[in-house]
Amino acid sequence: MTGIKAYYQSLNSKVSLQPLIIFRIAFGLLMVASQIRFLLKGWVKELYLAPKFHFTYPGFSWITPLPEVWMYSLVVATILLALCVSLGLFYRISIILFFLSFTYLELIDKSFYLNHYYFVSLISFLLIFLPANGKFSLDTILFPHVRKTNVTKWLIEIIKWQICLTYIFAGIAKINYDWLILAQPLKIWLSARTDTPIVGSFFNEPWVAYLFSWTGMVYDLTIAFFLLKRKTRPYAFVFVIIFHLMTWTLFNIGMFPFIMIFSALIFFDEKDWKKIFFKQTNVEAINERKPIFLFKTKSLQYIMTGYFIIQIILPLRHHLYKGNLRWTEEGYRFAWHVMVVEKTGYCEFIVKDKDSQKNWTVHPSQYLTKVQEKQMSFQPDMIWQFAKYLESDFKEKGIADMSINVKNFVSLNGRKSQPLVDPNIDLTEIESEFQLSEIIVKEEELESVELN
Amino acid sequence: MTVFQKSIIVLITLSLAALIIPSCSDGTVVYSELDYYREGQLKNTFRNEIAPLHALFAGECAKLSNVSITFTNQLNEENLIKLRKQWLETILVWKRCELYNQGPVEQSFIHNSIDKWPVNATTIETAINGEDIIDKSYIASRGSNAKGLAAIEYLIFNQEKNTSEVLNDFSNSRRLDYLSSLSENLVEVSESTNSMWTGYQNEFETQAGGGLEGGQNKLINNLINLLEEIVQTKVGKVLGNSNGGTPMPSLAEGYNSAASLQMIKANLKTIERCYTGEFSQAPFRVGFDEFLIQSESIALNERILNQIQSCYESIDKIQNELGSAVISENQQVVALYDTFGELLILLKVDLANVLGSTITFTDNDGD
Numbered sequence: 109m110t111g112i113k114a115y116y117q118s119l120n121s122k123v124s125l126q127p128l129i130i131f132r133i134a135f136g137l138l139m140v141a142s143q144i145r146f147l148l149k150g151w152v153k154e155l156y157l158a159p160k161f162h163f164t165y166p167g168f169s170w171i172t173p174l175p176e177v178w179m180y181s182l183v184v185a186t187i188l189l190a191l192c193v194s195l196g197l198f199y200r201i202s203i204i205l206f207f208l209s210f211t212y213l214e215l216i217d218k219s220f221y222l223n224h225y226y227f228v229s230l231i232s233f234l235l236i237f238l239p240a241n242g243k244f245s246l247d248t249i250l251f252p253h254v255r256k257t258n259v260t261k262w263l264i265e266i267i268k269w270q271i272c273l274t275y276i277f278a279g280i281a282k283i284n285y286d287w288l289i290l291a292q293p294l295k296i297w298l299s300a301r302t303d304t305p306i307v308g309s310f311f312n313e314p315w316v317a318y319l320f321s322w323t324g325m326v327y328d329l330t331i332a333f334f335l336l337k338r339k340t341r342p343y344a345f346v347f348v349i350i351f352h353l354m355t356w357t358l359f360n361i362g363m364f365p366f367i368m369i370f371s372a373l374i375f376f377d378e379k380d381w382k383k384i385f386f387k388q389t390n391v392e393a394i395n396e397r398k399p400i401f402l403f404k405t406k407s408l409q410y411i412m413t414g415y416f417i418i419q420i421i422l423p424l425r426h427h428l429y430k431g432n433l434r435w436t437e438e439g440y441r442f443a444w445h446v447m448v449v450e451k452t453g454y455c456e457f458i459v460k461d462k463d464s465q466k467n468w469t470v471h472p473s474q475y476l477t478k479v480q481e482k483q484m485s486f487q488p489d490m491i492w493q494f495a496k497y498l499e500s501d502f503k504e505k506g507i508a509d510m511s512i513n514v515k516n517f518v519s520l521n522g523r524k525s526q527p528l529v530d531p532n533i534d535l536t537e538i539e540s541e542f543q544l545s546e547i548i549v550k551e552e553e554l555e556s557v558e559l560n
Numbered sequence: 561m562t563v564f565q566k567s568i569i570v571l572i573t574l575s576l577a578a579l580i581i582p583s584c585s586d587g588t589v590v591y592s593e594l595d596y597y598r599e600g601q602l603k604n605t606f607r608n609e610i611a612p613l614h615a616l617f618a619g620e621c622a623k624l625s626n627v628s629i630t631f632t633n634q635l636n637e638e639n640l641i642k643l644r645k646q647w648l649e650t651i652l653v654w655k656r657c658e659l660y661n662q663g664p665v666e667q668s669f670i671h672n673s674i675d676k677w678p679v680n681a682t683t684i685e686t687a688i689n690g691e692d693i694i695d696k697s698y699i700a701s702r703g704s705n706a707k708g709l710a711a712i713e714y715l716i717f718n719q720e721k722n723t724s725e726v727l728n729d730f731s732n733s734r735r736l737d738y739l740s741s742l743s744e745n746l747v748e749v750s751e752s753t754n755s756m757w758t759g760y761q762n763e764f765e766t767q768a769g770g771g772l773e774g775g776q777n778k779l780i781n782n783l784i785n786l787l788e789e790i791v792q793t794k795v796g797k798v799l800g801n802s803n804g805g806t807p808m809p810s811l812a813e814g815y816n817s818a819a820s821l822q823m824i825k826a827n828l829k830t831i832e833r834c835y836t837g838e839f840s841q842a843p844f845r846v847g848f849d850e851f852l853i854q855s856e857s858i859a860l861n862e863r864i865l866n867q868i869q870s871c872y873e874s875i876d877k878i879q880n881e882l883g884s885a886v887i888s889e890n891q892q893v894v895a896l897y898d899t900f901g902e903l904l905i906l907l908k909v910d911l912a913n914v915l916g917s918t919i920t921f922t923d924n925d926g927d
Binding site: 297299302308451452456461464466468469473520521558559560 | 594598788792801802803804855859904905910913915
């Protein structure tokens with residue numbers, strides 16, 4: 109307890125701004141690379157412009173894609189804004205606009221939800237409140253009054269806390285029967301990557317899947333603590349690099365490994381950096397200056413307290429729902445359930461005109477892109493959303509009163525496929541996303557479902 | 561040297577190693593048993609199925625062209641029947657090739673030039689009644705729904721007319737020109753397809769990985785695409801699934817030739833052969849079944865094999881041609897739809913899940 113108390117008391121002390129500066133530069137450059145990659149891969153068209161229908165988030169149905177030229181302009185703008193953040197040019201407005209534009213892009217469609225996009229939104233939100241342009245920035249030349257050499261410690265710690273929460277909840281999400289006892293989905297994924305040179309020849313061995321599963325869980329649960337401790341920090345950082353480069357090599361997870369590697373730089377303080385580059389162990393006395401923030405310190409503390417309460421509640425909210433989370437996916441997003449399922453699904457919708465008794469069979473590919481169809485096929489909220497969209501589409505075609513049922517089969521982590529959404533329920537009668545529990549075929553004891 | 565500096569050196573070395581290792585897959589690396597099987601499956605599929613099938617198809621197209629020339633020179637019922645027979649031989653071989661649409665073949669959209677169905681009858685009749693010179697280059701410039709095997713079928717079969725009436729239509733020499741040009745064009749297109757596959761052999765056979773770009777992943781996607789085509793279009797649309805349930809006999813593929821069920825059966829045959837890898841008497845006949853057995857998914861393998869047999873049975877239970885059966889034997893056609901639908905689920909959901917395949921063509925990141 110003494111350690112925790114000492115840590116708590118140290119939060120209001122002044123520390124060097126350097127870690128935050130390095131973090132800002134790295135984060136900005138990574139976002140530049142990430143958004144250029146997004147543009148070059150043609151995802152603006154594929155993800156935003158091609159779909160006729162978007163799976164919006166509850167409360168955000170008003171967020172829709174802009175016309176083509178504006179969508180491209182917006183993604184280009186995120187690149188320029190990220191560059192400004194990295195250079196520390198018009199930092200405050202740049203990071204605010206980056207946060208808003210990036211988050212807008214991510215809120216357009218649930219099909220494209222990725223944990224690391226969510227992480228980027230959170231980090232850019234936190235950066236809005238931090239004086240990350242106080243040093244090594246163009247702002248310090250243009251606006252000398254922003255120059256700073258130090259900062260209240262907790263303002264750097266909040267980034268670390270966010271990273272810690274991400275890792276720890278990702279670790280907790282791995283404490284489940286499939287991950288630890290069946291070594292799934294890693295058994296499936298690794299056997300699909302046996303072409304990996306040298307080590308790939310072992311990937312079909314069950315013990316390797318178990319090794320990866322257990323190591324992954326222990327890594328996620330503990331790495332943040334090792335990064336926090338000065339003595340273990342360098343070794344922990346080496347592990348961070350090895351771990352994430354390995355995931356980058358093996359799995360199709362884009363920028364995520366690099367974001368986590370560079371984010372870990374925030375754990376290195378000025379003392380560490382001087383050890384690396386200047387062979388000095390003694391830190392110069394910090395020259396304290398008056399901090400400049402958007403908010404007064406007290407208000408900011410309240411905002412951050414609220415923020416972290418939400419960040420703790422969100423990953424735990426799935427306990428409010430019945431059934432196996434990985435099957436029902438209720439409370440799955442925004443909760444750091446990273447790489448814990450291999451799910452495949454199939455859907456076809458049966459629309460019945462109650463007046464004429466006519467039936468239509470709708471295959472989602474008639475309306476959705478490949479990615480949307482794939483993601484919807486195993487996520488009940490998206491299945492319901494699509495049924496509601498079909499209802500409005502058929503109403504436009506003159507069908508006033510109809511029922512819509514879904515024939516849906518899903519396989520989870522190598523299990524035999526079975527219905528996820530009850531085929532006997534008329535989805536048009538479900539009015540809100542909060543009634544979804546009613547449509548899900550709950551598999552209370554997922555462990556008992558036969559493996560394929 | 562401080563701990564930090566040592567760590568940084570280790571870190572850089574490991575990073576470089578991690579970056580270099582994936583890029584040095586030059587064939588000298590140690591492959592796993594699974595990759596050996598995957599490569600074996602791809603070689604087996606190419607050498608014993610894709611290559612001979614496409615060569616056979618090119619040969620059938622050449623025969624079709626010859627029979628078409630004979631018919632053009634001697635317009636009589638006997639030659640028309642021979643032409644129809646050869647067309648049927650050719651389309652049934654094509655229905656076995658249809659599954660394999662990837663690499664340069666897919667990128668060239670050449671499948672559409674071979675068999676795009678349904679044809680646009682108005683476009684064809686307008687061309688015949690027009691004044692442009694009809695030759696193979698004219699055909700090459702036409703849209704895909706006015707050429708290929710489906711267009712030939714339209715010219716030589718007609719459910720509304722008897723044989724002599726169909727023959728009589730060819731008294732218009734431009735109709736004959738259109739037919740012979742279609743056949744000539746088909747010969748060129750089939751040879752191009754065969755050449756594309758030959759050129760693609762090395763790349764196809766060495767895509768041993770199980771990842772997104774792996775050959776096995778692409779084959780699964782091909783299987784699923786063809787099954788979806790059968791379920792949604794070849795049977796589903798005929799049943800009236802997209803119009804409120806009114807059967808649409810004329811939407812059956814091969815409606816005019818009354819060969820719909822034979823075509824579906826040929827599709828199923830190629831699906832079965834691709835799945836099992838049972839192409840020849842060669843000793844190394846690896847298919848997807850081997851992988852399921854290796855991953856201890858023996859029950860799933862049996863379910864898939866049984867379901868394939870159920871699909872054959874559901875085809876055989878239909879007495880009439882699909883176009884008429886959808887009216888007279890509607891329940892059997894519904895059963896055909898359901899049986900193929902179940903096979904689709906087994907492949908798209910269960911098989912893909914067990915093998916970790918990606919049933920999508922985008923490479924958007926995960927997690």
